[in-house]
Amino acid sequence: MSHMERQYSALVVEDDAHTRELVVFNLEDAGYRAHAAANGAEALKLLEHRVVDIIICDIMMPEMNGFALREAVQSQAKLRDTGFIFLSAKSLPEDEIRGLRYGVDEYITKPFNPEVLVARVEAVLSRRAALAKAAQLDPLTQLFNRQAGEREIRRELERIQRYPSIGTLVFLDIDEFKAVNDTLGHAAGDRALVLLAEVLRESTRSVDIVTRYGGEEFVLFFPQTDEANAVPVIERMQRRFQYLSEKHAQLRISFSAGVVEAPRDGNQFDVLCRRADEAMYSSKEHGKARVTPWRPNIRHAGRPLRTP
Ligand SMILES: [Mg+2]
Known part of the structure; x- marks a missing residue:
């Protein structure tokens, strides 16, 4: 991950332990600092004292599902700019459409290839970094606005x-x-x-x-x-x-x-x-x-x- 300017951090929210560990393993292997939570409620607790760059979130989970976590993240100013990817076995078009209506960066269906998932995470983060940078610049001179x-x-x-x-x-x-x-x-x-x-x-x-x-x-x-x-x-x-x-x-x-x-x-x-x-x-x-x-x-x- 030598092309990353800094170490990015990700939070994996997934109730299935095997999938959770697989994603965490692949993210860490790619140079990310990866945190894990088994459901939305656990994730929110973790986000109280930790800022992450991106959340990779399953939809069907006990206690608090992915949609509810997404809404909670959107409602908090300090979390609103965090990248967000849904990762779900719900693969019907209407599921994907519903997921994307939550304004997330990506909707990835299971089963997935872990390396492709990491590449998507990276693409989301670099897109966000480019947008954040562009928002600071004066379009004509490319100096700070x-x-x-x-x-x-x-x-x-x-x-x-x-x-x-x-x-x-x-x-x-x-x-x-x-x-x-x-x-x-x-x-x-x-x-x-x-x-x-x-x-x-x-x-x-x-x-x-x-x-x-x-x-x-x-x-x-x-x-x-x-x-x-x-x-x-x-x-x-x-x-x-x-x-x-x-x-x-x-x-x-x-x-x-x-x-x-x-x-x-x-x-x-x-x-x-x-x-x-x-x-x-x-x-x-x-x-x-x-x-x-x-x-x-x-x-x-x-x-x-x-x-x-
Ligand atoms: Mg699940």
């Missing part, structure tokens, strides 16, 4: 407070973006966004967080980096973006940026973002195409405060 980026940055800020450290947040906005769209059309505007996203991606480390925050706005977070080290990085991004946009779009496009350092300039996302935005706006006021570190005396001339 606002919601996911904000969540990641908040997580970093919490870490900075727990293990005292520093980080830099950058608010970045493409200059004259409306003019780019008006002059060259919206497709060119989109290409400029994609180009900038590429520049940001290739100029950052894997630990940095790069987010398309909205329209032509981007928010970046550099962990373990102070303002003095962040500013030259952003200036390099600026030169690269201007060079590439001129080369590809025959139009030199720039951005304005504002920088704050945490915890020096704040330790809450909203405060840092607002201050970086103020500094960015100061860059705009002073001729654009520049990077401005936030200072307590920065005054923004009439720019309405954002409510992120």
Whole structure:
């Protein structure tokens, strides 16, 4: 199971001991951490204190059958995103249809080939992982979308407070973006966004967080980096973006940026973002195409405060 990024865990719910052990054996053999329960009630008890990635569940069981377990899982927020496969001897089309109406990932009929079952489990998990990843990305630039980026940055800020450290947040906005769209059309505007996203991606480390925050706005977070080290990085991004946009779009496009350092300039996302935005706006006021570190005396001339 070398192609798995991490060890997945599965819960096998089955009253027939032989089948249960067979499935557990094959899952463990494939690298999964496998747990077992003999019926729905036992499974629910186990799920009270253990999170699993996927549940493989028989339908006909004493005490609590598979349908009832499925409903119980669906009704609990912390379990709702768990993968779910029905494994049943009920193999009539109406049985399968009924099972699938419970919104499960797969309905597998007995008898089954254990290796095929493991392959199906794997397919379900990789499909779910791909969907979860896609839900975090902005479709155009493939950067974090606002919601996911904000969540990641908040997580970093919490870490900075727990293990005292520093980080830099950058608010970045493409200059004259409306003019780019008006002059060259919206497709060119989109290409400029994609180009900038590429520049940001290739100029950052894997630990940095790069987010398309909205329209032509981007928010970046550099962990373990102070303002003095962040500013030259952003200036390099600026030169690269201007060079590439001129080369590809025959139009030199720039951005304005504002920088704050945490915890020096704040330790809450909203405060840092607002201050970086103020500094960015100061860059705009002073001729654009520049990077401005936030200072307590920065005054923004009439720019309405954002409510992120
Ligand atoms: Mg059974």
